[in-house]
Amino acid sequence: MKPCPKCNRDVPPAEGTCPHCRIVFAKYYKYHSDKHTPAAERPQVVITIDAPRDTVLGDDAYRDSEAIFMGRCLLLPGFLLWSWLLITPGLASNAVGESFLHLVNLPFHEAGHVIFRPFGQFVTSLGGTLGQLLMPTICMLTLLLKTRDPFGASLCIWWVGENFLDIAPYINDARAGQLPLLGGNFGHSAPYGFHDWEYLLTESGLLAQDHTLAKLSQLLGAILMIAALIVCGYVLFKQRQALTGANPD
Incomplete structure (x- = not known):
């Protein structure tokens, strides 16, 4: 029984x-x-434990590709030099505003105004800046979570930092109104509200802090760019380890 x-x-x-x-x-x-x-x-239950991920940003789908490794090795010094050329001239030079990347960021800036228009005048004005920051952030999340490319995701973080550098002269110009705006206008001669950061800082009572906020934006951008390139270097180091382990000769 x-x-x-x-x-x-x-x-x-x-x-x-x-x-x-x-x-x-x-x-x-x-x-x-x-x-x-x-x-x-009894039925046997097999528990599979995933191996630890190799990078601080997640698994690397291209870890075992020597061609991708060589391409990344060529890209990293280029971005290092590019960062030096954009960061070291300082805020007053507006080096980022004169680079071709400014023209890349500009459509996302203008699209941000359109996307955030239903949320009122203040958010519409802020939407240009948000558009610049959201696009590289979306690209970063796509590369990290879907494509599993931590190197590419890190370069998108670099792009976010570059956008903070691009925004900084615009913030710095809130009171002076000397930067040329779309349509050939200037902040000092355009109607109130045309210069995003003049309007944003005036409405928030921070217009007198425009230079301080611009320096903070410049500093944050530089930190993000440098940090992103450090992560890129780490990804390359881990990829080199994987390739050496796969090909010990």
Whole structure:
């Protein structure tokens, strides 16, 4: 005799159903462990533990590609030099505003005004800046979570930092209004609200802090760019380790 796992009454071993509580043993044991079945006959559950990820930003889908590794090695020094040329001239030079990347960022800036227009005048004005920052952030998340390319995701963080550098002269110009705006206007001659950061800082009571906020934007951008390139270097280091391990000769 064997005990029923539900009502604990004795049941003949050959019975498939408990005559007392009417449970079907096969169905019951499908969802519950059978302590009376020898361990060797019980279904074996295999638990797979994923190997630790190799990078601080996640798994690298291109870790084992030597061609991708060489391409990344060529890109990193270029971005290092580019960062030097954009950061070191300082805020007053507006080096980022005169680079071709400013023309890349500009459509996202203008699109931001359109996207955030339903949220009122203040958010519409801020939407240009938000558009510049959202686009590289979306690209970063796509590369990190979908494409599994931490190197590319890090370069998108670099792009976010570059946009902070691009925004800084615009903030710095809030009171002076000397920067040329779209349509040939200047902040000092355009209608109130045309210069985004003049309007934003005036409405928030921070117009006198325009230079301080611009320096903070410049500093944050530089930190993000440098940090992103450090992460790129780390990704390359881990990829080199993987390639060496795969090809020890």
